[in-house]
Amino acid sequence: MSHDGVTPRSVMRSVAFLTAGALAVPALAGCGSEDPAGKPLAGQDIAPAARAQVADGGTLRWAVDAVPETLNTFQADADATTTRVAQAVLPSMFRLDRTGRPEINPDYLESAEVVETEPRQVVLYKLNQQAVWSDGREIGAPDFAAQWRALSGKDSAYWTARNAGYDRIERIERGANDLEVRVTFGRPYADWRSLFSPLYPKEVMGTPDSFNDGARRKLKITAGPFTVKKVDRKDDEVTLARNPRWWGDPAKLSRIVLTAVSREERAAALAAGTVDLAEIDPAAARRITAAAAGPRGTSASPDRGTPASPGEDTPASPGEAGSASPGEDSSASPDRDASASPDHGDDKADGDESRHAAKQARRERELSTYEVRKSLEPAYTQLALNGSEGPLADERVRRAVARALDREALAAAVLEPLGLPAVPVGSHLALAGQFAYADSSGALGDQDTAEARALLADAGWLPGGPLKETEKGEKAAGARGEKAGGSEEDGKDDTERRSGGDDDGVYIVGQDDKSGGAGGSGDSGKDGSSGKEGHGPRHLAQDGAQHLKQGGAPGAYAPKGTAAPAGAKSGVLTKDGKPLTLRFVLPSGPGSDSLRTVADRISRMxxxxxxxxxxxxxxxxxxxxDHIASGQYDLALYSWPASAFPATDARPIYAKPVPAADGSLSVEQNWTRVGTDQVDQLFDQAIGTLDESESRSLIRKADARIWAAAASIPLYQRPQLIAARKNLANAGAFGFETPVYEDMGFLKKGVRVSPSPSK
Structure with a gap:
């Protein structure tokens, strides 16, 4: 679960947390029953248009988080922009369809299939006869072999971030002719379709020096609809140009300029008309929608085709009177003499107000040329529980936390205001529509306050009892305004509450930080999580007393024969004189308001x-x-991307932590530090079988056990909000599907298309 520019970028694909205990697994769908994978909850929203409706030429200015440190996706500091560039300029043997499942990319492959299973698995790739690198050389076995040697993990001189799958290859050789590549595996590998996507030329992968340094700042040889023309770190731009050697459908756009614009500055960039496509937060989305509606609620631009078509090197901005050009000072008044009007008796304040109003009107006119395209990201936000120490090391306490959550209410708070399906995520390893998806949350159970309290009682956490004094003489956990330790800078007490917000938690490991989500105030849901009682900060002891009135006498859920402790009516759960208090660590940045809103709701639950x-x-x-990766937290919120290859990509996130040679604990990417041998075995079995049905069944069993361990609680699929020029076609909220860069472009003048259909 990463965050755009905030998290370790070495995690390229993955999901989140692990299990404990051999608990019952719910029965999976049998023969003849409906596939539990279902369909994606939301479809694409990209303003689809036939290529004949799209103009030739033009420059698309696409806002990204940063100019990438490297153009090599297999290096540790690769980021989402690295991936964006690779998709546009490099071969990919397989691409993802709208359901998040891999399919052959016909621009590079005629076919790819397992042709032998005994004594070794052999995959035969038959390449597209026209597929060539930008220097004219055919794509072939030497490129496949060079990439395998670089990523096999056998040569430490290659500074690779991941080797999964390549380490199982035994050899690569030419097939019956130059267009065939024969890959032999030393061990069976179910996720073989994940390999060679992207594929780099042998000139990049051939030596450690070229791998480590040669592809960081430039890619001289490419094989996609675009080439890398320039990486400009001074202007924070990467320019991609149409590839004249591209054999497929020619790119409609002449250029794509990936320009670095911070999340906080994107609304201003849109208002200034300096970008055409940008991921945005809900606040910016509301502003664009209001601008498009016009001053009286009438649409300012009734269709997608109204703005003027762009020129070869100019932005696709409408040429409205008074609209500032991208390079023009947007603060200038459309009437340059407006401030010099002494004859009318206008004072300076009136002039300033007039200029401000004109500037604001100009921005609103510019914003009205955009629309918001929305879908659900192939990523989900989850609550992480650190099980390495403290109360959460006890599985019963983790399960109590999970059983207390109204996941439907949390999903609704984020997604309903955006008009997106508010359905809780039912799997750690896939999302609805993907091959491996099934709702396995039944292994943990639905929200049940009584059961949550019973689990806590069984773990020895009972209401009331004396509190031990800390070394500083303060109570270990006090009433409103008291801290359990730490400075005011490091942490705030649990009575601080937030509502509203513009982002659902932009922390996604291995890909671009995306904005999303809109929180709401107040609780709604089951077991008393709705109504007036859930609003606003309240003294925790007061809440505890109220629970006792509603839920029965102290000790009612403790093991039979347990006496109610002294002071039980305080409602504080204690054990050995210590209160049950969990440290909830959250990011403080301006883009995480919604994350904090969700955290506030969870705290009240x-x-x-x-x-x-x-x-x-x-x-x-x-x-x-400093906190998640190092284990300095009890509870945290962030997001994991869903993978089309969970047996490969989720394995390091759920692997059982093991002692390292230096005595430390090796957790790979398992930041909850909870794992079992059983889950590891299920992943190993899933990756080693070539029976797709069996592999899917094993993945779903692993997910059920991950649910039962309650170290990671999936909450909701992240929203995807994209601001796009109304006349920009085949781009926007892509959902699962890999973008088709050659089809993107601006509509021909007068062409109108319908919005993307909802699915």
Missing amino acids: LDRIGIRTETTKVSDESYFK
Whole structure:
């Protein structure tokens, strides 16, 4: 689960947390039953148009988070922009369809299939006869072999971030002719379709020096609809140009300029007309929607084809009177003499107000040329529980936390205001529509406050009892305004509450930080999580007392024969004189308001079962490195991307932590530090079988056990909000599907297309 520029970028694909205990797995769908994978909850929204409707030429200015540090996707500091460039300029043997499943990319492959299974698995690739690198050389076996040797993990001189799958290859050789590549595996590999996407030329992969340094700042040889023309770190831009050697459908656009624009500056960039396509937060989306509606609620631009078509090197901005050009000072008044009107008796304040109004009107006119395209990202936000120490090391406490959550209410708070399906995510390893998806949350159980309290009682956490004094003489956990330790800078007490917000938690490991989500205030849901009682900060002890009135006498859920402790009516859950308090660590950046809103709702839900939370806000820069990855948290929120190859990509995230040679604990990417041998075995079996049905069944069994361990609780699929020029076609909220860069472009003048259909 990463964050655009905030998290370790070495995690390229993955999902989130692990299990404990051999608990019952719900029965999976049998023969003849409906596939539990279902369909994606939301379709694409890209303003689809036939190529004949799209103009030739033009420059698409696409906002990204940063100019990438490297153009080599297999290096540790690769980021989402690295991936964006690779998709446009490099071969990919397989691409993802609208359901997030891999399909052959016909621009590079005629076919690819397993042709032998005994004594070794052999995959035969038959390449497109026209597929060539930009220097004219045919794509072939030497390129496949060079990439395998670089990523096999056998040569430490290659600074690779991942080797999964390539380490199972035994040899690569030419087939019956130059257009065939024969790949022999030493061990069976179910996710073989994940390999060679992207494929780099042998000139990049051939030596450690060219791999480590040669492809960081430039790619001289490419094989896609675009080439890398320039990486300009001074102007924070990467320019892609149409590839004259491209054998497929020629790119409609002449250029794509990936320009670095921070999340906080994107609304201003849109208002200035300096970008054509940008991921945005809900606040910017609301502003664009209001601008498009016009001053009286009438559409300012009734169709997608109204703005003027762009020129070869000019932005696709409408040429409205008074609209500033991208290079023009947008603060200038359309009437340059407006401030010099002494004859009318206007004072300076009136002039300033007039100029401000004119500037604002100009921005609103510019914003009205955009529309918001929305879908659900192939990523989900989850609550992570650190099981390495403290109360959450006890599986019963983790399960109590999970059973206290109203996941439907949390999903609704984020997604309903955006008009997106508010359905809780039912799997750690896939999303609805993907091959491996099935709702396995039944292994944990639905929200049940009584059961959550019973689990806590069984773990020895009972209401009331004396509190031990800390070394500083403060109570270990106190009433409103008291801290359990730490400075005011490091953490705030658990009574601080937030509502509203513009981002659902932009932290996604291995890909671009995307904005999304809109939180709401107040709770809604089951077991008392709705209504007036859920609003606003309240003294935790007061809440505990209210629980006792509603839920029965102290000790009612403790093991039979347990006496109610002294002071039980305080409602504080204690064990050995210590209160049950969990540290909730959250990022403090302006783009994470919605994350904090979700955290606030979770805190109130936990409060109802007697668990206190103390919120600590930390800088975005230190959130992952200093807290999540290092285990300095009890509860945290961030997102994981869904993978088409969970047996490969999720394995390091759920692997059982093991002692390293230096005595430390090796957790790979398992930041909850909870794992079991059983889950590891299920992943190993899933990756080693070539029976797709069996592999899917094993993945779903692993997911059920991950649910039962309650170290990671999936909440909702992340929203995807994209601001796009109304006349920009085949681009926007892509959902699962790999973008088709050659089809993107601006509509011909007068062409109108319908919005993308909802699915």
